[in-house]
Amino acid sequence: MSETIRTECFDETPTRVVSGEGALESSRACLAGMGIEKALIVCGENVSKLPEVQQFALSCSGCVGVEVFCGAAPDPTDANVIEGARVGREFGAEMVMAIGGGSSMDCAKAIAAEIGKPGWIASQDRPGQPTSIEHQVPPIVCVPTTAGTGSEVNPFSVITFTQTQRKLVLNHEKLFPRCAVLDPRMLRSAPKEVRVAAGLDALTHAVESYVSLRATPETRVRAAEAIRGVAKYLARVADDAEDMQAQAGLQRAAMIASLSFAKTRLGIVHAMALPLSALFGVPHGVANAMLLPHGMRFNVEADLQGFADIAAYLGAPIEEGKVPEAAMAAPEAVTALAAEVGAPARMSEVGVEADAIERMADDAMQSAHVQVNPRGVTREDVAAIYRAAM
Ligand SMILES: [Fe+2]
Structure with a gap:
C-alpha cells in the first residue's frame, strides 16, 4: 500500500490535483495554506455520515472552521444551490469543499458562485446562452467519492431548474475547482452498481471524446490513456471496492477523460442518455x-481508424492491418466489458418504455453533443439506435 501523496498540474485545467491514499487528510494543510478560516463542506446525506468525512471535519477544527451542508441531492436543483449558499453565507464560508459524486461536486460549484452573488443562479436559467459570472467566486475544492464524472477538474456544473424543469450545463472558468483531492479511500463506500455506472460513464467520456469532431492529437492522448485505464481497472473495482490500486487507477482514468472531453465535448451517446435520466430516472x-455500444456501431463508419485504436486500447484481439475489422471489434469489446461488470444491457431492463422513443429522440437532438458527433445524425437515426437498445 502506497502512502505517497502526489501533486500535479495539467495544461488543460487550472485545478491542482492531489492524489494518493490519505490525500483527504493531507488536504487539511492545503486548506490552511489558502489562508481561509471557514469552509463549507457540500455533500449528500450518506456521505455526511461516512467516518472519513466526520473525522476530517473534526480534525479541521482548530485551524479551519467547518460547516457541513448535506443537502446536495442527486441531480441537484437551483433550490439546493440557494439553500447551500444561504448556509455558507450565514457561516461566513470563504471556501467550498465538495465531498461526493458528480452531483455534489456540481452542486458545490454552483453554491460557491451563488455565495459570491445571491440571486446569481436564478439568472442562469437560459438555455443556449453562455453562463455568466461577473463576481468573485470563493475557491472550490473537490473530493470525488466516485470514479466517473471527472467534475473535479472541469468547469461544468449540471443543475436542474425546478420551475422550468430544465436541466442545464453551466460552464464557466470561475467554476474550475482550485484543487481536486483524489483519495481512493473515499471511493470505498459506493455500492457496486454505482462503481460500475460511474466507470462506464468515464469510458463513455473517453470514447466519445476520442472520436469527437473536435478531437486533437492532444485530447486523443488523454482519451486513450483513460480508455486503457478503464479497461485495466473497472472489473477489479467492480469486484472489490477495497482494491485501492484499482480504485486509484480508475479514478485517474476518469479524471484524465474529463481533461479530454472538456475540450472536445461528447457525442450522441451522451445526447441520448439525457432523456433516459430525465423521463425514467435511469x-x-x-x-x-446501455447506449454506448449502439452509438459506437452507428459511428464506426465515420472514423474507422479511431475506432480501431479504441479496440486496441480496450485490449480487443485484433489483427494488424485489418482496420475495418478492428473498428468493428470496439463496440463488441465495450459490450463484453459491460457484461463482465454486470451493467444492464437493455433499456427495457431499467423501465424505459418503447412508447417514449419518439419523444426521447426529439429531446436528444436538442443536445449540443450531437454537433460534435463524428457521423452526421438525424432524428430517425437516433430513434433507430434507441430501438436497437430496447
Ligand atoms: Fe457523462
Whole structure:
C-alpha cells in the first residue's frame, strides 16, 4: 500500500490535483495554506455520515472552521444551490469543499458562485446562452467519492431548474475547482452498481471524446490513456471496492477523460442518455452503458481508424492491418466489458418504455453533443439506435 501523496498540474485545467491514499487528510494543510478560516463542506446525506468525512471535519477544527451542508441531492436543483449558499453565507464560508459524486461536486460549484452573488443562479436559467459570472467566486475544492464524472477538474456544473424543469450545463472558468483531492479511500463506500455506472460513464467520456469532431492529437492522448485505464481497472473495482490500486487507477482514468472531453465535448451517446435520466430516472452512467455500444456501431463508419485504436486500447484481439475489422471489434469489446461488470444491457431492463422513443429522440437532438458527433445524425437515426437498445 502506497502512502505517497502526489501533486500535479495539467495544461488543460487550472485545478491542482492531489492524489494518493490519505490525500483527504493531507488536504487539511492545503486548506490552511489558502489562508481561509471557514469552509463549507457540500455533500449528500450518506456521505455526511461516512467516518472519513466526520473525522476530517473534526480534525479541521482548530485551524479551519467547518460547516457541513448535506443537502446536495442527486441531480441537484437551483433550490439546493440557494439553500447551500444561504448556509455558507450565514457561516461566513470563504471556501467550498465538495465531498461526493458528480452531483455534489456540481452542486458545490454552483453554491460557491451563488455565495459570491445571491440571486446569481436564478439568472442562469437560459438555455443556449453562455453562463455568466461577473463576481468573485470563493475557491472550490473537490473530493470525488466516485470514479466517473471527472467534475473535479472541469468547469461544468449540471443543475436542474425546478420551475422550468430544465436541466442545464453551466460552464464557466470561475467554476474550475482550485484543487481536486483524489483519495481512493473515499471511493470505498459506493455500492457496486454505482462503481460500475460511474466507470462506464468515464469510458463513455473517453470514447466519445476520442472520436469527437473536435478531437486533437492532444485530447486523443488523454482519451486513450483513460480508455486503457478503464479497461485495466473497472472489473477489479467492480469486484472489490477495497482494491485501492484499482480504485486509484480508475479514478485517474476518469479524471484524465474529463481533461479530454472538456475540450472536445461528447457525442450522441451522451445526447441520448439525457432523456433516459430525465423521463425514467435511469442513472446517468447506466444510460450511457446501455447506449454506448449502439452509438459506437452507428459511428464506426465515420472514423474507422479511431475506432480501431479504441479496440486496441480496450485490449480487443485484433489483427494488424485489418482496420475495418478492428473498428468493428470496439463496440463488441465495450459490450463484453459491460457484461463482465454486470451493467444492464437493455433499456427495457431499467423501465424505459418503447412508447417514449419518439419523444426521447426529439429531446436528444436538442443536445449540443450531437454537433460534435463524428457521423452526421438525424432524428430517425437516433430513434433507430434507441430501438436497437430496447
Ligand atoms: Fe457523462
